[in-house]
Amino acid sequence: MTGNPDVLRVAIVGCGGIARSHGRAYAADPRVELVAVHDVSPAAAQAFADEVGATAINSLADLAALDVQLVSVCTPPGTHTDTTVELLGLGVCVLLEKPPTVNLADMDRIAQAEAVAPGSVFVVFQHRHGSGAKRAHRLLADGSLGVPQVAVCETLWYRPDSYFDPEWRGNWVGEGGGPTLGHGIHQIDLLLHLLGEWSTVDAVAARVARPVEFEDVSTASVTFTSGAVASVTTSLLSPRETSRIRIDTTGGTLEVEHLYGYADADWSWYPLPDARTAAANGQDPGAGRRNADHDGSLQDVWTASAGEDVPSNHAAQIHDLVGDLLAGRPHPTTLASTRPTMEFVTALYASSLEGGTVARADLTPDRPFYRSLDGGLSAQRVSARLTRA
Ligand SMILES: NC(=O)c1ccc[n+]([C@@H]2O[C@H](COP(=O)([O-])OP(=O)(O)OC[C@H]3O[C@@H](n4cnc5c(N)ncnc54)[C@H](O)[C@@H]3O)[C@@H](O)[C@H]2O)c1
Structure with missing residues (x-):
């Protein structure tokens, strides 16, 4: 001791x-x-x-x-x-x-x-723990970066057929779910951490090429209680791999692009120039500039918040x-802070395998998807939905 x-x-x-x-x-x-x-x-x-x-x-x-x-x-x-x-x-x-x-x-x-x-x-x-996400979380929560309106969340990775050779991979029993649960969940969690409570999910999960029981790609349209909307894509079929979250707010565009972990340099903020400054410069008011100073001397709020660079690992x-x-x-x-992420993943499978919009409030213990992400459906039924056969 x-x-x-x-x-x-x-x-x-x-x-x-x-x-x-x-x-x-x-x-x-x-x-x-x-x-x-x-x-x-x-x-x-x-x-x-x-x-x-x-x-x-x-x-x-x-x-x-x-x-x-x-x-x-x-x-x-x-x-x-x-x-x-x-x-x-x-x-x-x-x-x-x-x-x-x-x-x-x-x-x-x-x-x-x-x-x-x-x-x-x-x-x-x-x-959630790199310095970029901490700054983003703080500045979005206090309104300094404006109000989020539209977001894109992508996990575009590549795994060949051989990746699924180990017997626990590629099946519901071994993995519990496909790449949405196993791979996309990192970006999905960060998106939800930054944007707050989600309300509905409309999704398509598809098995396009890999020898697996579940999806190898999924896409979802998500609404948030704030009124913001987002699209979320997770793929294991994407040769130029990337992980990306882009959030367009009333004040600009916040973006992070990396693969398995980001540093501060992987984040960018494009402030929306105010209309008068843009007009004086002969610019379209909608044309943002990367980390720009509005008057050439003042730092924008994102650049000004920079501190120690802590990578997300x-x-x-x-x-x-x-x-x-x-x-x-x-x-x-x-654990409780990650339940919305697991609810989102559950809703994505429920929407894609059953069809239709799934609301957060729908994920009650009496629904089969509460107990397993394949919804207890037969393998044949799951295959038919994933391949749209
Ligand atoms: N956070 C990340 O970026 C990240 C990256 C990779 C994996 N993971 C997660 O880490 C976990 C492990 O993944 P991995 O790639 O290290 O797997 P792995 O197969 O390399 O290692 C798992 C180990 O657990 C042991 N094991 C299995 N059942 C056990 C049990 N009941 N009690 C004790 N030991 C047991 C196995 O013998 C094996 O040595 C998974 O949940 C995976 O999703 C997270």
Whole structure:
């Protein structure tokens, strides 16, 4: 036991690919002691334990004797719920990888366990934690960037057929959902984080080319309670890969374009020139200028808000979380804060597989999509909807 209030004792469950990102972020933080790691594969656990200098433990129950305060859950999505509920029962906080669960029923099961546990659940959505998104969130919330009206959210990635070779990939049982749940969710979460409450979704999910049970591309039209509208596309068929969010407000255009993580330089703000300045310059009033100074000397509100450049990666979120836990502050990326994102993904599948508009209020526990993203439909029915056969 440490007894040192300035040091957070952590563990990692699931010792595969993304566990390395957690391990590196914890190792780089002097306020953290990485005590233990666990995997269903003892060999995987031991190899990772050797890499990070921690103890490989055989079961989650072994954590109880190690005075651990925070556990990263880096296991496949379908195992997140049972693992997290068990960890909450041990009294620890959990940092749960995305997607938090594979359906809303599981999410609510974790929330019920969290409500009676001493620990809390936080979800990895690292793109909320780069300096660009923090500035965007703050300046949109206080109105400095104007009122959002139109947005575009794109996750245009490429995965060849061979990507789906592992037996848990490409099927509902193994992944819980297609790329909308597994890949697009990062950009979708950031869009919803920036724009606030959504109200309706009209979607098309299609299986165009890949050997999978679910979609390989989806598009959705979304309305927000603010009156703003957005289009959201997620694809695994796009050779020039990009991740992009563009928000047109009454004051200008805010845009971020990156692939798997952004830095400040990936963000831009095109302020709308006021009509008089534009006319004096012989410009069309609608023609914005990248990070322009209206009078050649004043900085626009976006440029003026620049501070330390923090890229959006695991280190950024883990740095924030460790600081918040040690200081006894609330950490913003709670399980509850990510429910609108899971609701959006659920609505997208419900709209595309059943047809029609799905409202947030429709996602009640009596709907089959609440329990599984294929809505409990037969494979034949799902295929017919995805291929419009
Ligand atoms: N935030 C991101 O950018 C990001 C990127 C990649 C993956 N992920 C997420 O991280 C999670 C893991 O993905 P990955 O690519 O590391 O997978 P992976 O297959 O590389 O590793 C998963 C590990 O978990 C172990 N495991 C499986 N079931 C377990 C259980 N019940 N208890 C303990 N260990 C168990 C496996 O043996 C394996 O070692 C997924 O939820 C994925 O969506 C997030």
